[in-house]
Amino acid sequence: xxxxxxxxxxxxxxxxxxxxxxxxxxxxxxxxxxxxxxxxxxxxxxxxxxxxxxxxxxxxxxxxxxxxxxxxxxxxxxxxxxxxxxxxxxxxxxxxxxxxxxxxxxxxxxxxxxxxxxxxxxxxxxxxxxxxxxxxxxxxxxxxxxxxxxxxxxxxxxxxxxxxxxxxxxxxxxxxxxxxxxxxxxxxxxxxxxxxxxxxxxxxxxxxxxxxxxxxxxxxxxxxxxxxxxxxxxxxxxxxxxxxxxxxxxx
Amino acid sequence: xxxxxxxxxxxxxxxxxxxxxxxxxxxxxxxxxxxxxxxxxxxxxxxxxxxxxxxxxxxxxxxxxxxxxxxxxxxxxxxxxxxxxxxxxxxxxxxxxxxxxxxxxxxxxxxxxxxxxxxxxxxxxxxxxxxxxxxxxxxxxxxxxxxxxxxxxxxxxxxxxxxxxxxxxxxxxxxxxxxxxxxxxxxxxxxxxxxxxxxxxxxxxxxxxxxxxxxxxxxxxxxxxxxxxxxxxxxxxxxxxxxxxxxxxxxxxxxxxxxxxxxxxxxxxxxxxxxxxxxxxxxxxxxxxxxxxxxxxxxxxxxxxxxxxxxxxxxxxxxxxxxxxxxx
Numbered sequence: 096x097x098x099x100x101x102x103x104x105x106x107x108x109x110x111x112x113x114x115x116x117x118x119x120x121x122x123x124x125x126x127x128x129x130x131x132x133x134x135x136x137x138x139x140x141x142x143x144x145x146x147x148x149x150x151x152x153x154x155x156x157x158x159x160x161x162x163x164x165x166x167x168x169x170x171x172x173x174x175x176x177x178x179x180x181x182x183x184x185x186x187x188x189x190x191x192x193x194x195x196x197x198x199x200x201x202x203x204x205x206x207x208x209x210x211x212x213x214x215x216x217x218x219x220x221x222x223x224x225x226x227x228x229x230x231x232x233x234x235x236x237x238x239x240x241x242x243x244x245x246x247x248x249x250x251x252x253x254x255x256x257x258x259x260x261x262x263x264x265x266x267x268x269x270x271x272x273x274x275x276x277x278x279x280x281x282x283x284x285x286x287x288x289x290x291x292x293x294x295x296x297x298x299x300x301x302x303x304x305x306x307x308x309x310x311x312x313x314x315x316x317x318x319x320x321x322x323x324x325x326x327x328x329x330x331x332x333x334x335x336x337x338x339x340x341x342x343x344x345x346x
Numbered sequence: 347x348x349x350x351x352x353x354x355x356x357x358x359x360x361x362x363x364x365x366x367x368x369x370x371x372x373x374x375x376x377x378x379x380x381x382x383x384x385x386x387x388x389x390x391x392x393x394x395x396x397x398x399x400x401x402x403x404x405x406x407x408x409x410x411x412x413x414x415x416x417x418x419x420x421x422x423x424x425x426x427x428x429x430x431x432x433x434x435x436x437x438x439x440x441x442x443x444x445x446x447x448x449x450x451x452x453x454x455x456x457x458x459x460x461x462x463x464x465x466x467x468x469x470x471x472x473x474x475x476x477x478x479x480x481x482x483x484x485x486x487x488x489x490x491x492x493x494x495x496x497x498x499x500x501x502x503x504x505x506x507x508x509x510x511x512x513x514x515x516x517x518x519x520x521x522x523x524x525x526x527x528x529x530x531x532x533x534x535x536x537x538x539x540x541x542x543x544x545x546x547x548x549x550x551x552x553x554x555x556x557x558x559x560x561x562x563x564x565x566x567x568x569x570x571x572x573x574x575x576x577x578x579x580x581x582x583x584x585x586x587x588x589x590x591x592x593x594x595x596x597x598x599x600x601x602x603x604x605x606x607x608x609x610x611x612x613x614x615x616x617x618x619x620x621x622x623x624x625x626x627x628x629x630x631x632x633x634x635x636x637x638x639x640x641x642x643x644x645x646x647x648x649x650x651x652x653x654x655x656x657x658x659x660x661x662x663x664x665x666x667x668x669x670x671x672x673x674x
Contacts, residue, residue, distance in 0.1 A: 169570050170571070174565075179562075179566065180429070181562055181566075182561075184615045184616040189617055193559055196555070202555075243566075244569070247570065
């Protein structure tokens with residue numbers, strides 16, 4: 096379980112987070128949605144201890160992220176940020192191998208190699224594993240990063256807009272991979288999504304953020320209503336019945 | 347995990363030892379052999395040939411190995427820590443800071459031992475590199491060419507300050523002598539402290555994986571549980587020691603830390619641990635070739651190795667820039 100208690104943070108002069116109280120249960124996919132500048136990514140970054148808090152506490156699986164040693168947290172929690180500017184020339188397999196760092200401190204054992212192979216296969220990167228990252232397309236590279244955080248083998252996986260820069264097909268594939276990771280590997284996935292319909296379709300729970308506060312949090316079906324979405328996004332949204340569940344229409 | 351069982355595959359990291367590396371070692375070994383037997387003094391014909399050999403040729407050759415490997419490794423570590431391919435101790439001002447530290451010690455305590463001078467150079471190199479890194483953190487321009495430009499500017503400012511101090515204290519000539527990187531003065535009794543950089547090399551080898559992870563950026567490093575700040579501090583300390591010691595014993599070796607890691611990365615990718623022997627080897631090879639050229643080109647006189655390195659390095663640097671531009 097991820098627990099936030101009276102968390103607040105002055106991020107910039109425009110963005111102020113909190114106070115936020117939130118409980119994200121273990122298991123399944125939870126999507127953070129909301130308008131630009133609502134503080135979704137900031138919240139995620141704070142849960143992933145990449146950004147400090149001004150007030151309050153955040154606990155992941157009972158560990159306080161501000162006081163627990165980073166090394167110990169790395170076995171429970173992994174986070175992937177939106178922009179990963181890597182100048183290092185690594186192959187896909189080498190990159191995924193660094194996901195094993197918390198367990199092996201860089202000296203990969205046979206068990207680590209197996210985990211790496213599994214993560215690579217899980218994201219269908221087998222044929223690309225020997226390629227250098229700078230030779231891949233944006234979507235392939237994104238998959239390699241996700242394979243890295245899966246290889247880290249943590250119960251909690253936080254992803255900041257992993258669909259960014261992906262086209263329709265790759266977005267759908269990515270969400271399917273993440274769903275499978277939640278279902279087959281039992282991971283708890285918290286993901287920032289821009290597209291509300293991806294959240295409605297693939298997330299078990301949606302947490303709607305606005306103005307640095309959590310406005311609504313609950314099962315996807317409960318959030319995917321015209322009334323709630325109109326309030327969250329501050330623009331008229333109509334939810335209609337689609338072939339695979341509710342669809343938000345706002346065009 | 348998935349139903350398909352992963353077939354046993356080759357591990358991701360390159361092998362440490364392979365025939366190519368042995369060949370490389372042999373080639374560099376030949377170069378070092380050439381260095382041992384190149385010089386004006388006839389070590390075979392003269393009575394004290396063996397003595398001269400021990401006093402000058404052996405120390406000089408060891409100096410080439412240690413300084414070449416140290417500067418190439420410093421460049422590599424620095425490139426990982428800044429996530430920028432165009433930095434190294436001479437394009438970030440580290441060398442100039444080391445020179446300033448050396449000068450200040452020479453002014454304050456003219457009779458200071460070489461160890462004291464070295465300490466001054468190392469401390470100044472550390473402070474200067476930290477200043478540069480802190481500045482980079484604030485401006486977040488990691489990916490661009492602005493980074494080495496800022497470094498070169500910073501180095502120029504520090505260098506001017508050194509020149510000013512030297513003019514004021516009548517030390518300009520000593521400064522020039524210290525700075526022109528040359529292995530001429532690497533003699534028995536004067537170069538032994540250079541062995542300190544061998545320790546730096548061992549340390550870099552031990553923490554190689556951490557530096558590679560740090561090279562993926564602060565956020566990825568943190569998410570896999572690495573204490574990023576500590577690694578930067580450690581890396582800076584190692585760079586400062588290597589640069590400080592080499593500056594005091596040999597002088598300025600421009601571009602070496604820049605071209606060597608780039609060439610190795612182009613050919614072998616960036617797995618630091620399996621690349622380190624190559625980086626050391628290529629660093630030693632290039633410095634040795636440049637030194638041999640410097641020693642023979644106007645025989646019986648010598649051209650400082652920094653001059654040859656500067657020419658070679660500049661050409662390779664420009665070539666790398668153009669290549670990078672073409673390949674995005």
